């Protein structure tokens with residue numbers, strides 16, 4: 001019997017708390033199949049998708065972040081952790097993105113800014129926005145201002161969102177907003193910003209319309225924005 005099969009039997013035998021802890025360990029070890037399997041088991045046991053996401057996946061990645069910061073984990077390992085997290089997220093996606101609204105709340109363009117390749121948080125925000133009823137256009141990672149401008153022209157979004165995970169890339173959000181302002185776009189288009197190193201103060205300083213602390217909050221605030229703008 002392979003190790004994988006051994007692991008499969010053990011995961012199913014664990015109680016909820018043990019399983020969540022094991023999934024955090026598996027995420028840390030970059031074990032995509034096991035993290036996906038654990039995700040499915042929790043869903044089958046009736047767990048809410050948001051709880052699986054928060055307790056097992058996001059918490060697992062938080063632990064990874066600490067060891068990454070402290071030089072215990074390095075980029076190749078953390079990439080594997082990211083892939084494992086994405087494995088679990090792919091099972092949650094259809095549930096989180098299932099729209100509670102039959103009619104679209106409008107188009108939401110989102111992308112990670114230039115110089116930054118972190119996309120897990122942005123992807124989560126996208127899923128929650130879809131779940132809230134937005135049509136999401138995801139520009140991916142490493143976006144210069146030109147990409148946002150092109151997407152605005154093409155998709156006429158109700159809201160535009162930017163993500164940054166690095167203190168070195170977050171100032172670029174200000175560059176994008178300044179360019180929107182110069183072109184008269186900022187008056188018409190609410191710009192939301194988010195990402196781990198940001199806070200409300202920073203969002204205010206760069207003239208962003210709204211700061212989204214996390215994915216759920218971003219989706220809630222986005223609904224309020226389109227409600228207000230109608």
Ligand code: B1M
Pocket residue numbers: 058061062064065066068069070075076078079082110115116117118119120121122124125161162163164165166167168192193194195196197212213214215216218
């Ligand atoms: Co990166 N990395 N990384 N990394 N990485 C961080 C961000 C870091 C904090 C790690 C650390 O030192 N503890 C640190 C930044 C330090 C700083 O800037 N002060 C860091 C570093 C230094 C780097 C490199 C420079 C490392 C190197 O090369 N030496 C490098 C930079 C690459 C680049 O972008 N140019 C790098 C690379 C990578 C990987 C490629 C290995 C990988 C990314 C893989 C991927 O995304 N596909 C990676 C990862 C995984 C992380 C950590 C460990 C996890 C990030 C994550 O996915 N979190 C991270 C440490 C950490 O944050 N704990 C770290 C889970 C996610 C659900 O949360 O992204 O915060 P988060 O999203 C949240 C909210 O922030 C918010 O909602 C989300 C869900 O609730 N949100 C938004 C996010 N975007 C939003 C947009 C919105 C609204 C809300 O729009 C409106």
